[in-house]
Amino acid sequence: MEPSMKEKIMKHSIRLFESKGFSEASIQDIVNTLGVTKGTFYYYFSSKxxxxxxxxxxYIDYMLEEQQRIIEQPDRTWKDKLSEVILMTIQAIEDRGSSxxxxxxxLLHITGDSLDLIKKKRDQFRLNVQSIIEQGMESGEFRDDLPAEMVAFSILGxxxxxxxxxxxxxxxxxTEVAAVYTEMFLNGLKL
Structure with a gap:
């Protein structure tokens, strides 16, 4: 199926924002790459x-959906779920690198309600990781002498x-990077 004009604008913009940066890429640059007018851009988007x-x-909606899919797997341990979220996060960077x-x-170029919405979704992603850690602590899979919030921030960082x-x-x-991270976070550097 042929991508819609809106999808084409987004795809070309992602490439431009990655190469030039959001501030340096203009709406004119975007429409020039597509061979359309600014009117076409403004039909789909009110602003850059x-x-x-x-x-x-x-991007964040995709990440939250994938994370939720992992969390809802009833036959997986908390360790497995944490490992899968780590792998999924790294794979998303690989698969959706520009995005x-x-x-x-x-993010610093977004303001107002849009910024609040994105931050809320980012926070939810972190809180979901924190919840995996907390539940792993409660079940005895993870040690419980570290603050789950700090561990979640460290993993996501x-x-x-x-x-x-x-x-x-x-x-x-x-997969190898995720395995190193999982080992490092679950077992640390202890002998």
Whole structure:
């Protein structure tokens, strides 16, 4: 199925925002890459900020859906669920690299209600990770002498920072990176 014009605008904008940055990429740049007029752009988006907001929401909504799918697996341990969320987060950076980079570095260009909505969804993603940790602590799968909130922030900080250095064709695959992170967070550096 042929992508809609709205999808094409978003796809081309993601590439432009990644290469030039949100501030430097203009609406004219976006429409020039598509060979359409500004009127076409404004038919779908009221502003460049609205477009960026939609890109951000598409990414975080995808992440939340995938995370929820993992959490709802009744036959998986909390350790398995945490490991799968770590892998999913790194795979999303690999599979949706440009969107991921925009998601992490361009939030500062969103304001008002849009910013509040995106922050709420980001917070929910973190709280879901924290809940996995807390439930793993309650079940005895994880040690319970560390603050779950701090552990969740640490895990997400490590995973999210991958967008700056992880290369799908590099020396480690997404699965290998996730395995190292999982081992590090679940077992630490103790002997």
């Amino acid at each position: 900020e609205e477009l960026l907001t939609q890109i951000q929401l598409n 991921a980079r925009i998601f992490f570095r361009e 490590a995973c999210n920072w991958c967008y700056t250095w992880f290369k799908p064709d590099g020396s480690k695959s997404d």
